[in-house]
Amino acid sequence: xxxxxxxxxxxxxxxxVGDDWDSVTSLVxxxxxxxxxxxxxxxxxFSHVEIVYVFEPPAVPRTASQVGIFAQRAGNRPNRLGxxxxxxxGIGDLTIKVRGLDAVDGxxxxxxxxxxxxxxxxxxxxxxxxxxx
Numbered sequence: 001x002x003x004x005x006x007x008x009x010x011x012x013x014x015x016x017v018g019d020d021w022d023s024v025t026s027l028v029x030x031x032x033x034x035x036x037x038x039x040x041x042x043x044x045x046f047s048h049v050e051i052v053y054v055f056e057p058p059a060v061p062r063t064a065s066q067v068g069i070f071a072q073r074a075g076n077r078p079n080r081l082g083x084x085x086x087x088x089x090g091i092g093d094l095t096i097k098v099r100g101l102d103a104v105d106g107x108x109x110x111x112x113x114x115x116x117x118x119x120x121x122x123x124x125x126x127x128x129x130x131x132x133x
Contacts, residue, residue, distance in 0.1 A: 003110055005031065005054075005108035005109055005110060006030055006031060006034065006035065006109055006110065006111065006112070007028055007029050007030040007031050007035075007094075007108075007109045008028075008029055008106055008107065008108060008109060009026055009027070009028055009029075009051075009053060009101065009103045009104070009105060009106065009107040009108075009109060010026060010027040010028075010029055010105060011024060011026040011027075011101070011103060011104055011105040011107075012024065012025075012026075012105070013104050013105060014104055014105050014106075015104060016055065016056050016102075016104050021100060021101070021102035022099070022100045023099070024099065024100065024101065024102075025089065025097065025098070025099050026097075026098055026099075026101045026103070027095050027096070027097055027098075028051060028095065028096045028098065028101075028109050028112065029094060029095050030094040030095065032094050035094060037093055037094070039094070040091050040094070040096065043088070043091055043096065043112075043114060044088075044091050045114075046088055046114040046115060046116075047087065047088060047115070048085055048086060048087055048088055048114075048115035049085075049086055049088050049096065049098065049112055049113060049114055049115060050083055050084065050085050050086070050112070050113040050114075050115060051082075051083070051084050051086055051098065051101055051103070051109060051111075051112060052081065052082070052083050052109070052110045052111040052112075052113070053081075053082045053083075053084075053101075053103045053107045053108060053109045053110060054080050054081065054082070054107060054108045054110065055080050055081070055082040055102075055103060055104075055107060056080075056104055056107065081110075082102065082103060082107075084100065084101050084102050084103070085100070085115060086098035086099060086100045086101045087099045087100055096112065
């Protein structure tokens with residue numbers, strides 16, 4: 001599978017450490033050689049977007065956890081794909097401004113998807129989940 005970035009993240013953060021990503025404001029700059037002024041048309045109608053990107057692994061590997069890799073958001077994923085729901089703050093010709101994107105400066109962006117009202121993320125009702133086998 002070959003994926004080509006549609007653009008890149010411009011963020012004040014250059015390393016993938018720490019928390020508090022909800023307060024980070026970033027830009028996603030689209031590749032002007034591939035996309036024109038109409039690429040973002042209509043996106044302003046949405047309050048949130050999902051950004052699909054390639055992330056950098058953490059500078060310091062995390063220690064072994066008591067939960068499996070698919071039950072955590074650690075950086076040692078089998079594929080370095082990140083998907084983050086972000087608040088859409090603004091749109092330029094080939095840029096979008098978002099808050100809450102947990103990607104460092106220069107991260108390749110693979111896709112931008114509007115968040116639709118009928119596909120909202122609902123809070124998990126309980127920390128305990130029934131395991132079906």
